[in-house]
Amino acid sequence: xxxxxxxxxxxxxxxxxxxxxxxxxxxxxxYSHIILRDLMGKYQYLEKRDRAFLSRLCEGTLExxxxxxxxxxxxxxxxxKKMKPVIRNILRLGVYQLLFMDSVPDSAVCNESxxxxxxxxxxxxxxxxxxxxxxxxxxxxxxxxxxxxxxxxVPDAEFMSIKYSMPAWLVERWLSVYKREQTxxxxxxxxxxxxxxxxxxxxxxxxxxxxxxxxxxxxxxxxLPCLPYALxxxxxxxxxxxxxxxxxxxxxxxxxxxxxxxAADPKAGDFCxxxxxxxxxxxxxxxxxxxxxxAEAVQNEASGGFVEARDLTEYxxxxxxxxxxxxxxxxxxxxxxxATVFDPEMEGAADIVLADxxxxxxxxxxxxxxxxxxxxPEALEELxxxxxxxxxxxxxxxxxxxxxxxxxxxxxxxENEDNMRWFLENFPFEPVSLETVLPSGxxxxxxxxxxVQLLPGMHACDGFFFAKFRRMQ
Numbered sequence: 174x175x176x177x178x179x180x181x182x183x184x185x186x187x188x189x190x191x192x193x194x195x196x197x198x199x200x201x202x203x204y205s206h207i208i209l210r211d212l213m214g215k216y217q218y219l220e221k222r223d224r225a226f227l228s229r230l231c232e233g234t235l236e237x238x239x240x241x242x243x244x245x246x247x248x249x250x251x252x253x254k255k256m257k258p259v260i261r262n263i264l265r266l267g268v269y270q271l272l273f274m275d276s277v278p279d280s281a282v283c284n285e286s287x288x289x290x291x292x293x294x295x296x297x298x299x300x301x302x303x304x305x306x307x308x309x310x311x312x313x314x315x316x317x318x319x320x321x322x323x324x325x326x327v328p329d330a331e332f333m334s335i336k337y338s339m340p341a342w343l344v345e346r347w348l349s350v351y352k353r354e355q356t357x358x359x360x361x362x363x364x365x366x367x368x369x370x371x372x373x374x375x376x377x378x379x380x381x382x383x384x385x386x387x388x389x390x391x392x393x394x395x396x397l398p399c400l401p402y403a404l405x406x407x408x409x410x411x412x413x414x415x416x417x418x419x420x421x422x423x424x425x426x427x428x429x430x431x432x433x434x435x436a437a438d439p440k441a442g443d444f445c446x447x448x449x450x451x452x453x454x455x456x457x458x459x460x461x462x463x464x465x466x467x468a469e470a471v472q473n474e475a476s477g478g479f480v481e482a483r484d485l486t487e488y489x490x491x492x493x494x495x496x497x498x499x500x501x502x503x504x505x506x507x508x509x510x511x512a513t514v515f516d517p518e519m520e521g522a523a524d525i526v527l528a529d530x531x532x533x534x535x536x537x538x539x540x541x542x543x544x545x546x547x548x549x550p551e552a553l554e555e556l557x558x559x560x561x562x563x564x565x566x567x568x569x570x571x572x573x574x575x576x577x578x579x580x581x582x583x584x585x586x587x588e589n590e591d592n593m594r595w596f597l598e599n600f601p602f603e604p605v606s607l608e609t610v611l612p613s614g615x616x617x618x619x620x621x622x623x624x625v626q627l628l629p630g631m632h633a634c635d636g637f638f639f640a641k642f643r644r645m646q
Contacts, residue, residue, distance in 0.1 A: 190216065192259070263289055339545055340546070343535070370405050374461055393407045403431055429636075437641070444479055446519065447481070452489075461502070512566065512567060513566060531560070532556055534583060536627075537582050540635070561595060581639075590638075611625065625640075
C-alpha cells in the first residue's frame with residue numbers, strides 16, 4: 174500500500190463509511206447495492222476484516238431498518254422521524270451493532286457512535302446518542318422483542334412487518350395470496366444470508382475443473398444438484414481478485430436466472446433476442462448453451478446461432494460489453510435499443526425472444542435491501558402496465574413456432590400470473606410445458622401449464638417468475 178493510501182485508510186473508519194452509505198440510501202434515495210459496490214471498489218485497500226465489517230453493518234442495518242426504528246421509538250424521547258438525518262442513522266447503525274453483532278463490545282458501540290456524532294458536527298447531541306444507546310444496551314432482551322413483548326396484541330401483518338422489517342402493506346399483500354406459513358417463510362428467507370451462486374461457462378471449462386480452479390485460489394466451491402453447471406461459492410475476498418473470474422470462466426448468476434435461460438432451451442443455429450438484457454447473465458447463458466450445442470451437433474446440422482442483447486442506456490450497454498468481453502464470447506453482441514419502440518427489422522426474425530422485463534424486484538430483496546422501502550402500490554401498477562406495453566411490442570419479433578420467455582425477479586401476481594393471463598388472452602401464443610426442461614421439485618403443477626413462480630424460503634434461490642410461450646401464427 175502506498176503512503177497516500179495508508180493515510181487515506183487511517184483517516185476514515187468503516188463506521189463513517191457505513192454512515193455515508195446509510196445517508197445516501199435512506200435520505201437521498203440511492204441504491205444500496207450500487208453505492209456499497211462502488212465504495213468497496215474505492216476502499217478495497219482496507220483490511221479484509223474492515224471491509225467485511227462495513228458490508229455486514231450496512232447491509233444488516235438497511236435490512237433491519239424498520240425494526241431498528243421501532244426499537245428507537247421505544248427508547249428515545251425523540252421520535253425517529255423528527256431526528257436529524259445524521260443522528261437518526263448513527264443510532265440505527267448503533268442499535269444494529271448492539272442487537273445483532275455480538276463481536277462488538279457494547280461500550281465500543283456507544284463510544285464510537287458518540288465520536289462519529291462529534292466528528293459530523295453534532296457535539297451538542299453526543300449525550301443524547303450516548304444515553305439512547307446505553308439504555309438499549311441495558312435492556313437488550315426487551316429491545317429484541319417486537320414491540321417489547323413476547324406476544325404483542327397487534328394484527329399479523331403489523332407484527333410480521335416489525336419482526337422481519339418489511340413494510341406492512343407488502344406483508345398484507347402477500348398474506349392475501351399465500352398462506353401465513355409461506356409468507357413468514359419468505360420473509361425469514363429475505364433476512365438469511367446466502368452464498369454466491371455462479372454459472373460455469375461450459376464452452377470453456379467443466380464444472381469439475383472450475384471447482385478445482387476455485388479451490389486452488391482458496392475459495393469454497395460446491396456443485397449444486399439442481400443444475401450441473403451451477404456452483405455455490407464462499408470464502409473469497411472479492412470477485413475481481415479471482416483469476417477464474419477475470420478469465421471469464423464463470424458468471425455470477427442466481428439459479429432462478431439460470432433456470433429461465435435453460436427453460437428457453439435454444440437449439441443449434443437459433444437466433445435469440447434478449448430485449449432487456451443488462452448486465453447480461455441470461456444472454457451469456459443463451460450464448461454458452463448455443464456454443465455447447467453447436468459443438469455437439471453432427472455435420473450438416475444448423476450452426477451459426479447468435480444472441481443479440483439489448484438494453485436502454487449507454488451505461489447498461491457498457492455493462493453488457495464488459496461481461497461479453499470478459500466471457501470471451503463471439504456469438505453475442507450488445508445493442509442499445511428502447512424495448513418499448515418497435516424495430517421493424519426484427520419482425521418475425523427471432524427463434525427465441527427473452528423478455529426479462531423491468532419489475533418491482535421484490536424477489537431479490539434479500540440482495541437489494543432497500544427495494545422494500547422504495548416500492549409503492551402505485552409503482553406496482555405502473556410496472557405491470559409497462560411490462561404489458563413491452564410484451565405487445567416484442568412478441569412481434571418471434572417467428573411462427575418460435576419461443577417467447579417472459580420473466581421477472583419479483584413476487585407479485587400483478588406483474589406475473591396476471592400479466593401472463595392477459596398476454597395469452599390477447600396474442601397468438603400458447604403456453605409451453607416446462608416439465609421436461611426443469612429439475613424436479615419446482616412446482617410441477619404449474620410447470621405443466623408453462624410457468625413457474627419461485628419463492629424464497631421454499632426454493633434455494635431468489636424470488637423469480639418465468640413463463641414460456643409458443644407463437645402459433
